[in-house]
Amino acid sequence: MKKIxxxxxxxNSPLSRSACLLKLSPADGSPLPECRPGQFVEVKIPAGADxxxxxxxxxxxxDTVANELWLLVRAAGRGTDVLCxxxxxxxxxxxxxxxxxxxxxQTGTSPRLLLVGGGVGVAPxxxxxxxxxxxxxxxxxxxxxxxxxxxxxxGLFEALGEVSISTDDGSCGVKGVVTDHDIxxxxxxxxxxxxxxxxxxxxxxxxxxxxxxCEVSLENMMACGLGACLCCVEPTVKGNVCVCTDGxxxxxxxxxx
Numbered sequence: 214m215k216k217i218x219x220x221x222x223x224x225n226s227p228l229s230r231s232a233c234l235l236k237l238s239p240a241d242g243s244p245l246p247e248c249r250p251g252q253f254v255e256v257k258i259p260a261g262a263d264x265x266x267x268x269x270x271x272x273x274x275x276d277t278v279a280n281e282l283w284l285l286v287r288a289a290g291r292g293t294d295v296l297c298x299x300x301x302x303x304x305x306x307x308x309x310x311x312x313x314x315x316x317x318x319q320t321g322t323s324p325r326l327l328l329v330g331g332g333v334g335v336a337p338x339x340x341x342x343x344x345x346x347x348x349x350x351x352x353x354x355x356x357x358x359x360x361x362x363x364x365x366x367x368g369l370f371e372a373l374g375e376v377s378i379s380t381d382d383g384s385c386g387v388k389g390v391v392t393d394h395d396i397x398x399x400x401x402x403x404x405x406x407x408x409x410x411x412x413x414x415x416x417x418x419x420x421x422x423x424x425x426x427c428e429v430s431l432e433n434m435m436a437c438g439l440g441a442c443l444c445c446v447e448p449t450v451k452g453n454v455c456v457c458t459d460g461x462x463x464x465x466x467x468x469x470x
Contacts, residue, residue: 215308215309216246218246220240221302223238223281225299232297233296234286237284237307238281244277244280245275245281246309248340249310249313250315250341251461251462252309252310252312252314253312255267257306258291259303264291267436268292268293269457271336272284274340274343284296285335285365287332312438314341315428316428325353326351326352327352328341328342328405329416331412334432335408351375353374353396354376357380357391360385390415392415397423403425404428407430430461439457449463451467
């Protein structure tokens with residue numbers, strides 16, 4: 214069920230030159246609504262920032278013990294610049310949870326799972342990794358970035374499973390893009406992916422070549438998050454759909470890639 218909640222900023226930690234981690238708790242102390250990995254929120258930019266529309270942000274993690282919602286934010290414009298500058302104790306109004314998330318394998322199975330993230334696109338994979346591990350699976354991660362300094366939350370992923378890395382400049386892990394990594398020589402049954410569109414399309418092609426099922430989380434422009442504005446329309450095998458309501462997670466077999 215979608216809710217509009219006022220949150221208090223409990224922590225704002227810079228993770229790189231352009232990204233921060235916001236940890237938020239409901240201002241009234243109420244418990245967080247249930248959120249599936251891959252879902253997102255729409256954040257209202259505080260008054261005075263001259264930003265009209267809410268900003269869609271992937272759910273990075275839900276800490277049910279601390280009752281915290283984690284958002285990994287990249288400062289890429291006026292709205293996200295404001296979010297990365299939010300001081301502890303300030304408040305944000307958020308609509309959540311929105312969209313459809315990643316699928317979770319059936320219990321009692323033992324699939325080999327590869328979670329591939331690029332840049333700030335690693336955000337939803339942390340929540341997914343926790344859900345998979347808690348369900349008894351052993352996820353593997355492939356994280357990509359331009360440089361080692363831009364690898365985000367690496368230690369948190371290493372606490373969940375095996376982590377492989379690729380960087381464009383070779384400063385960490387394998388030099389090149391994520392599809393160049395030799396981890397693809399290992400057998401996998403499922404790939405989950407989020408990141409820049411060219412990276413996700415390359416991962417989709419690689420998955421098809423290997424005969425691996427694959428889900429991707431699209432990052433189309435989403436102004437309302439409710440399917441009303443039609444900013445995020447994506448052509449699929451079933452026609453045009455709104456990413457914010459029919460996605461953001463799609464099986465690649467349904468996409469015209």
